[in-house]
Amino acid sequence: NAGVTQTPKFQVLKTGQSMTLQCAQDMNHEYMSWYRQDPGMGLRLIHYSVGAGITDQGEVPNGYNVSRSTTEDFPLRLLSAAPSQTSVYFCASSPPDEADEQFFGPGTRLTVL
Amino acid sequence: AQSVAQPEDQVNVAEGNPLTVKCTYSVSGNPYLFWYVQYPNRGLQFLLKYITGDNLVKGSYGFEAEFNKSQTSFHLKKPSALVSDSALYFCAVRDWGTYKYIFGTGTRLKVLA
Secondary structure (H helix, E strand, O other): OOOEEEEOOEEEEOOOOOEEEEEEEOOOOOEEEEEEEEOOOEEEEEEEEEEOOEEEEOOOOOOEEEOOOOOOEOOEEEOOOOHHHOEEEEEEEEOOOOOOOOEEOOOEEEEEO | OOEEEOOOOEEEEEOOOOEEEOOEEEOOOOOOEEEEEEOOOOOEEEEEEEOOOOOEEEOHHHOEEEEEOOOOEEEEEEOOOOHHHOEEEEEEEEOOOOOOEEEOOOEEEEEEO
16 A cells, blocks of 8 residues: 555745645545644644545635545645745545544645745 | 643653653543654654553554543653654644544654764
């Protein structure tokens, strides 16, 4: 199993550009989520999904969109990038049981100029 | 609302000495608590979890954690620290009902040779 994969690893955008961060998992996990990690802020939840066709907002959803058309994929879209979105983004997945831990991808480092 | 707090931004310990990384939680109902570790430029890796049962939970790499219901704490411990344990450690709780994970702000552990 590849686990959770994220592409790209690094990205530089200009303010106002849009892009999609890709996330895929091959463990048939129902639950998937996107976090951003900023110094001193820990991990903040952007959006999450409890299954295909179901998404919900996390703590910091503004400026981001998600969709979940399949169990495997959970892309994160930046509609109009802003410097405040410079961060490291992590995707994670887990089985639906509340007792289960999450599996994390390697992250995408995004810089918005 | 569920929450976790990690009161120390950084913990320094000498190699060979015992280490403790602190976490306190606030939940309604029974808590599902987790510890993760993040090495530089990597995603988070699961260390251990408390679901129910024994208050002392053993995990990966020789780490263990003590669940204390009366003090609402879940401190991470290791009897003898290694330089290779130097990393960022996150405590997390899973929210009943929404399935969301809520992370602390992280504690940087430095083990000095």
